[in-house]
Amino acid sequence: MKGAVKAKGTVRMKGAVKGRGLQIYTWILVGWLVLPIAVMILFGFNDTSSKQNFVWEGFTLKWYARLFEKEDLTRALVNSLLIAVLSTVVTTVLGTLVGLALGRYRFRGKGLSNIVLFAAISSPELVMGASLLSMFVTLNIPRGIGTVVAAHVMFSIAFVAVTVRARAVGIDPALEEAAADLGASDWETFRLVTLPMIMPGVLSGALLAFALSIDDFIITNFTSGTTVTFPLWVWSSTRTGTPPQVNVMGTLIFAVGVLIAIVNVVGARRRKT
Amino acid sequence: MRRRLTPYLMVLPGGLWLLAFFAVPLVMMLSFSLMTGNIIDGFRPTFHWQNYTEGLERYGDKFVRSLWYGFLATCACIVLAYPASYWIAFRAGSRKSAYLLLLLLPFFVSFILRTVSWKFVLADNGIVLGTLKDWGLLPGDFHVLGTTFAVIAGLTYNFLPFMALPIYVALERIDFRVVEAAQDLYASRVQTFLRVVLPLSLPGVFAGVIMTFIPISGDYVNADVLGGPDNVMIGNIIQTEYFTNSDYPTASALSFTLMAILLVGIFLYARALGTEDVLEAAKR
Numbered sequence: 001m002k003g004a005v006k007a008k009g010t011v012r013m014k015g016a017v018k019g020r021g022l023q024i025y026t027w028i029l030v031g032w033l034v035l036p037i038a039v040m041i042l043f044g045f046n047d048t049s050s051k052q053n054f055v056w057e058g059f060t061l062k063w064y065a066r067l068f069e070k071e072d073l074t075r076a077l078v079n080s081l082l083i084a085v086l087s088t089v090v091t092t093v094l095g096t097l098v099g100l101a102l103g104r105y106r107f108r109g110k111g112l113s114n115i116v117l118f119a120a121i122s123s124p125e126l127v128m129g130a131s132l133l134s135m136f137v138t139l140n141i142p143r144g145i146g147t148v149v150a151a152h153v154m155f156s157i158a159f160v161a162v163t164v165r166a167r168a169v170g171i172d173p174a175l176e177e178a179a180a181d182l183g184a185s186d187w188e189t190f191r192l193v194t195l196p197m198i199m200p201g202v203l204s205g206a207l208l209a210f211a212l213s214i215d216d217f218i219i220t221n222f223t224s225g226t227t228v229t230f231p232l233w234v235w236s237s238t239r240t241g242t243p244p245q246v247n248v249m250g251t252l253i254f255a256v257g258v259l260i261a262i263v264n265v266v267g268a269r270r271r272k273t
Numbered sequence: 274m275r276r277r278l279t280p281y282l283m284v285l286p287g288g289l290w291l292l293a294f295f296a297v298p299l300v301m302m303l304s305f306s307l308m309t310g311n312i313i314d315g316f317r318p319t320f321h322w323q324n325y326t327e328g329l330e331r332y333g334d335k336f337v338r339s340l341w342y343g344f345l346a347t348c349a350c351i352v353l354a355y356p357a358s359y360w361i362a363f364r365a366g367s368r369k370s371a372y373l374l375l376l377l378l379p380f381f382v383s384f385i386l387r388t389v390s391w392k393f394v395l396a397d398n399g400i401v402l403g404t405l406k407d408w409g410l411l412p413g414d415f416h417v418l419g420t421t422f423a424v425i426a427g428l429t430y431n432f433l434p435f436m437a438l439p440i441y442v443a444l445e446r447i448d449f450r451v452v453e454a455a456q457d458l459y460a461s462r463v464q465t466f467l468r469v470v471l472p473l474s475l476p477g478v479f480a481g482v483i484m485t486f487i488p489i490s491g492d493y494v495n496a497d498v499l500g501g502p503d504n505v506m507i508g509n510i511i512q513t514e515y516f517t518n519s520d521y522p523t524a525s526a527l528s529f530t531l532m533a534i535l536l537v538g539i540f541l542y543a544r545a546l547g548t549e550d551v552l553e554a555a556k557r
Contacts, residue, residue: 033376036393037378037390097284126491138301161287221512231386250386
């Protein structure tokens, strides 16, 4: 606790009281953030018989057993996973190259590249989706998984590039020069020296791209045509009633995501000590 | 020679992708917005710029409402996120990352699912209102869904982590010795905060504003799931024009207007602050 170093007793007392108040506030805020998630998880165990899963009717595990009973929902989830994997692979390669170039080299057009990345990150999704739809309609391109992947790669490249750039900026150029002096080819230098050093940035960029893709609704809605992804299926189900299987799938995705994040946090702490 | 080309070759594939799926579509949408026609007979370029004036005339109030909701929800995000980010950055000690993860937990649930889950929670006879009504604490016809409050609360909820994170990053970078120096020079706690901590954390707040205000102003999910007929935002209109009315020229003109309003705002804003800083803080 850096703040506790203060010598004057009264200041420390006030500080402690203020700190406690803020701590309680933080917990209340976390409670608010977690509330709908807790409800989602809870109602995955609800023994409901009606189409509307609003009222608690008792505990059951049957929705976990009948998880894949709704074929169109399962297909939507499979589509989402497929799209996320494909777009993550493409995005990670393209975004890493851009991020590395921006972090390691000086070249004309660097400022422009930064502005383009900034525009891609800050453009409203609605506008990106609408403009993609305009293009696909104008050029008579049939919409489906391919167009969704193209769109997802487009909006996540900038995020991966920025993440990798932050990592690449910190690399000492002397290391790459040393590798070259020792007779390594450009490719060997990249593979054996540069890539391992930017790897944490590449991995977190890839995770980010996957998370952005699997969760995307607005752009997907505009570019998917008749293909349905998990968020689109959930959206359309709000009119008729969301079945408990949706809660179960949400719970499982949540659990996997949190697990990966915890591994990441613990891993980062290990590396530090 | 080859060395000099390396960075260009590295930027090229990603750049081409952004050209094909970001820049070209915007141009196509711009040309669509000046056409007339309908989905059956086809659309023709007629430089019908009235699409813009008519769109603004018909839906000007929806633009104003979207920006107003964006403003309210962004303010709510700052007010709610700042104290928590402050506490985590300065006082959570070795548990910083754990607390940060707690603030980011909503990210692990699909955006749609979170909003639908709020609909569960706030339903007229759901777990909260239903229970309170059973206890007689609320009148039977009390409702939250379908109100402006529900929409703004939903927007605030969904985008709060985007505000909390950049503020945290900015606060975490502050060298605590600066704060101690201020106190050693007899600055009161309030003075220390207002004149040392707050100015140093403003880049984080600015980045957070960009990360929240833009998506909130263009959102239509919260208004659709949590709101009522009085809460229609410009996003809902654009979505309906595209998917229900298939009036692509009007929808394109409205989208372009929305983008123009937001992008002009951001670029002025980013120019004043420097894009590198904003981008740096904006990355999660």
